[in-house]
Amino acid sequence: MMNIYISARERKILDYLLDKPDEVTVKDLADQIDVSVRTIHRDLKGVEDIVNEYDLRLIKKSGVGIKVEGKAEHIRNLKMFLFNASHNEYTPEERQTVILCALLETNEREPVKLVALAHELNVTIATISNDLSKLQEKLNGFGLILIRRRGYGVGISGSESSKRRAMSSLISKNIDEFEFLSFVRAAIQKKGTTYTNSISERLLGFVEKEKLLEVEKVLEEMNRELPYTIADSAYIGLVIHLALAIERILQGENIQIDQEYLISLQGTMEYSLAQKVIEKLEKVFDIQIPPAEIGYITMHLRGAKLRYDKKFLIEDASFNLAVKAKALIDYVGKQVQTDLTSHTSLLQGLVAHLRPAIFRIKQNMGIHNPLLPQIKADYAVLFSIIRDGVGQHFPDLDVPDEEIGYLVLHFGSALMGNREKEPVHALIICSSGIGTSKMLATRLQQEIPEIENPRNVSLFEASRLDLDEYDLIISTVHSPELPEHYILVNPILTKEEIAHIKDKIRVQERKGILGLKSSERFRGGQGKEQFLSSLEEMHGYTQAILTLLKHLLVHEIRSVQSSTDVISAAVDHLIQQGIVPIANGDAVKEAILEREKLGGLGIPDTHLALFHARHESIPTPSFSIYSLHEPLLALGMDQEEMEIKQVILLLAPLNASDQEMELLSYISTLIIEDEKSLELFHSTDFEAISSYVTNKFEQFYLTQFTNTIDKRRD
Numbered sequence: 152m153m154n155i156y157i158s159a160r161e162r163k164i165l166d167y168l169l170d171k172p173d174e175v176t177v178k179d180l181a182d183q184i185d186v187s188v189r190t191i192h193r194d195l196k197g198v199e200d201i202v203n204e205y206d207l208r209l210i211k212k213s214g215v216g217i218k219v220e221g222k223a224e225h226i227r228n229l230k231m232f233l234f235n236a237s238h239n240e241y242t243p244e245e246r247q248t249v250i251l252c253a254l255l256e257t258n259e260r261e262p263v264k265l266v267a268l269a270h271e272l273n274v275t276i277a278t279i280s281n282d283l284s285k286l287q288e289k290l291n292g293f294g295l296i297l298i299r300r301r302g303y304g305v306g307i308s309g310s311e312s313s314k315r316r317a318m319s320s321l322i323s324k325n326i327d328e329f330e331f332l333s334f335v336r337a338a339i340q341k342k343g344t345t346y347t348n349s350i351s352e353r354l355l356g357f358v359e360k361e362k363l364l365e366v367e368k369v370l371e372e373m374n375r376e377l378p379y380t381i382a383d384s385a386y387i388g389l390v391i392h393l394a395l396a397i398e399r400i401l402q403g404e405n406i407q408i409d410q411e412y413l414i415s416l417q418g419t420m421e422y423s424l425a426q427k428v429i430e431k432l433e434k435v436f437d438i439q440i441p442p443a444e445i446g447y448i449t450m451h452l453r454g455a456k457l458r459y460d461k462k463f464l465i466e467d468a469s470f471n472l473a474v475k476a477k478a479l480i481d482y483v484g485k486q487v488q489t490d491l492t493s494h495t496s497l498l499q500g501l502v503a504h505l506r507p508a509i510f511r512i513k514q515n516m517g518i519h520n521p522l523l524p525q526i527k528a529d530y531a532v533l534f535s536i537i538r539d540g541v542g543q544h545f546p547d548l549d550v551p552d553e554e555i556g557y558l559v560l561h562f563g564s565a566l567m568g569n570r571e572k573e574p575v576h577a578l579i580i581c582s583s584g585i586g587t588s589k590m591l592a593t594r595l596q597q598e599i600p601e602i603e604n605p606r607n608v609s610l611f612e613a614s615r616l617d618l619d620e621y622d623l624i625i626s627t628v629h630s631p632e633l634p635e636h637y638i639l640v641n642p643i644l645t646k647e648e649i650a651h652i653k654d655k656i657r658v659q660e661r662k663g664i665l666g667l668k669s670s671e672r673f674r675g676g677q678g679k680e681q682f683l684s685s686l687e688e689m690h691g692y693t694q695a696i697l698t699l700l701k702h703l704l705v706h707e708i709r710s711v712q713s714s715t716d717v718i719s720a721a722v723d724h725l726i727q728q729g730i731v732p733i734a735n736g737d738a739v740k741e742a743i744l745e746r747e748k749l750g751g752l753g754i755p756d757t758h759l760a761l762f763h764a765r766h767e768s769i770p771t772p773s774f775s776i777y778s779l780h781e782p783l784l785a786l787g788m789d790q791e792e793m794e795i796k797q798v799i800l801l802l803a804p805l806n807a808s809d810q811e812m813e814l815l816s817y818i819s820t821l822i823i824e825d826e827k828s829l830e831l832f833h834s835t836d837f838e839a840i841s842s843y844v845t846n847k848f849e850q851f852y853l854t855q856f857t858n859t860i861d862k863r864r865d
Contacts, residue, residue, distance in 0.1 A: 159242050160184060161197050162233055165219075168198075169230055170629070172639050173647035174216030205229040223635045230629075246272055247282045248321060251289070254297075254307045255318055256357070262304035293317040311406045312447070315395050316515075318357050322391055362436070363394040369431045373424055389451045393428075396444055397436055408443040421452035453510050471788030472509070474754060475544050476501040477823045482540040483562055487533070492825045497565040499820070504561060508554050509545075520553035525641070526560070527552075533566075534559050564593045575656060577605040580613050580626035580633070591627065591644065598649045601656060623655065691810035692855050695772065696848050699814055702730055703844060704775035705837040708798075714752075714785050718743045718762065721777050721800050730773050738768035739802070751786030754822070757829060758796035760785060761819065767805040774818055774844075775800045778835045797833055814851075821847055 157165075163184050168175060181188045195217070199209040205228055207221035219226065241249065249272060253263050269276045283305060287297050293316055295309035307314070367390050396406070416422050425448035429440050476498055484491035491497060511518055520526075527534055538555045541548075579592055592605045602623070608616065614632060618624055624637040638655060640648045708720045722740045725731040731739055742764040746752075753760045777798040787793040799822065801815050821844070822832050831843055 157201060157233075158194070158197065159245060160186065160190070160194050161201065163242070164191070164194060164198050165201065165229070165233055168217065168219050169226060169233075170639075171218065172651060173645070174210075174212060174218045176216040180217070202229070205232070241272060243282070246274070246278075247286055247289075250279065250282055251286060251317070251321060252357075254305065255314055255321075257306060262298070262306035264304045268305075290317070293320070311399065311404050312408075314404075315392065315399065315406065318395055319388060319391050322357070357395060357398065362397055363390065365435050366390055366393045366397065366432065369428060369435065372431070373428050389448070392447070392451060393432070396440075396447070397432065397438070400438060400440060400444075401436075405441050406443050406447060408446040413443065413446045416446055416449045416453075419449060419453065422446075422449045424452065425449045450510075450514055453507065471755070472505055473498065473502050473820065474756075474788065474823055476505060478544045479537075479540045482543065483533075483536055486536045486540070487566065489566060491562075491565055494565045495820060497561060500561050500564075501558070504557060508550075508557070509548065512548055512550060512554070518551065518553045520556045522560075523553055523556045526556040530559050530563060533562060537562060575599075575601040575622050576620075577602045577623040577625055578613070578616070578618065578621040579605050579607045580624065580628065580637075581607060581609070591625075591640075594644050595625070595652070598644070599653060599656070623652070625652065688810070689856060691808050692814075692852055695808065695811040695814045696852060698772050698811070699774050699818075700841075700845060700848065702728075702771065702773040702775070703841055704728065704773075705778070705835055705840060706775065707778045707780060707835065709780040711779065711781075711783065714747060714760075714783070714795075715744065717777065717779065717783065717798055718747075721762075721775065721798065724777075725773065725775065725802075730771065732770065735768040735770070739764070739766065742766035742768065743800075743802075751788050751790055753785050753787035753793045753795055755787050755789045755791070755793070757833070758782070758794055759822065759829075759832060760795045760798045761801070761822070762798055763801040763803075763815075765803040765805060765807065769802045769804050771804065772807060772811045772815060773800070773802045774815070776832065776835075776840065799832065814848075817847075817851055818844070 164180060167180060167183055177188050177191050181191045184191070195209070202209045202219055205221070206225050207219055207229065210218050210220050219229075250268055253268060253271075257263055265276050265279050268279045272279070283297060283299065290297050290307065290309075293309070294313040295307050295317060298306045298308055370390055370393070399406075422445065425445045428448055429445050432438075433440050480491050480494070480497060480501070508518075534555060537558050538550075538552070541550050541555060541558070577595065579595070581591060592607055595602050595605060605625075606621075618634055624633065626633060626637050626639055627641065629639055638648075638652060640652075704724070706721075706724050708717060708724075711717050711720060718740055722731060722736055722743070725739075726733055726736050743762055746764045747762065752762055777800065779796055779798065783795045784792055785795045801818060803812060803815055807815075821828055823829065828843070831840060834840070
């Protein structure tokens, strides 16, 4: 292949065209690149020459638009070229990125000379000076200070953690995470591949590519040990963070962390995993890694949880978050004039997303949302409503628009609803988290009813699946590791993409192959094991429901002066009922008191308190309600003092099953489901409460049964 000259605009045009499966208008291109339509027409000749060099064609349809056509392999080759491409001009944004890279690669003792930057970028010193003025605000956002002195040059002052955060942000905003790793692998495998002075190369220059791949191998092992899945984007963020850490440690740059905060992290499950990662990396690279790095890995893991943890409401203080999420749901529902109170999955999804999101915000970790511009454009009203709602119900948090964008995806999924489905088994591959994949799945089912129960997975999960088992593979991320017949779409489906998917289904129908793979899978050799697993799972739910309904109690407590008195009286009552053995009474009381010390348990804007504990001295799950004869002042979950009239007590054994924990968590969501449920749990009407809980458990059981059957089919 000859050495092709490519300008910055030509590369941007090609990047945009190659990411779109359907035609793009010249006007869209001009708006995207921020130039005139005439300029685009002038650049298209050079673009066409480059496309032809890679055995591809630039198709121009009058009145429709432009697209690149050809074999997937040739498209991947062109993308690889663009990734490595040398070009002789930069856009102002790219030029500022190069300058920032240069500054981050130096230290205060070795400043960069303005004349050297001007020479490298082929611009005047005045242009560089102007770029630096624009960079100052961006650097301030990372806690970094730009130093500019006559005779000194220019440099950056700030903490090592701030510098690393800036480096990670530059990589995530300028290089697609998946193509980043894919192209690094390809570059190492192709010994003849050379990197030139492109934006991508400057960013890749922060770390040696071989180090990055070694880090990825270690983290992939850790990923299998996690009891939950982390978002692909967060996973790659952790890969990049650690690769940067190794590189910076070897350069003698160590990170600092507040010791009290580090101690607070040490009791978490993520901390022990982070320790294992550090131990493996020390062996791989033969270096000593400071303990502070363990803290930062722990922060990444705690800020990267993706999927709903069935135990979350009873395991920690997330119930307060559920109350706030419920208030946000009510607010948004009223604004859009739609009742969202019955969307249990929306509440679960929001809490699952908000827990790590709030952690990221509080730790100033930042987040990149590549969908934000399109979300703002396509869902402007909903975006504004949710931003206002978040401001009202999370007043202590400065929630960035990137996080608001992901919340819009959660609400968008719930607002779209569902229709009847017919059997087309689809695999949906997304990178940006549960909200994105759920919204895409809902939109697909809404627009194409034939698609039944699409399965949502990350790109990493997809690599471990037999992709031949699915009728359709739809992905929001490009990857050379996917089969050629996959369909690349935007997470917010366009009309053209919907039409393309429909055409794909029609072609399969005509060939008579639709549904064959899924039916063969359903009859496969693992049917017996799957069926037994399904039976065991449903048996677990049956036993959990029986136990909790049998142990459902409503009782009045008199003459108590403190929460300690309430706990003592409640446990004594459980002993009388034969639910807690006499010998275990003191240990159970102590377990509940220990949990109370972690923070207030009163539910804000109610007269309810939720006490809960999980301990080896608790023999069986139980759910009981205690009405106080006289109100009691206690601390709420928002750390405000409040009046308590009713105490809800949820107890679980240390070895409780997943189904038992899920049921106890479900009870927590029932309490705040709507105004009627709150009113009911404020009462002492045992029959009404028992009837309500029984009815909800029946609905829950039927839903789980349906989901179990669907999983067997998948």
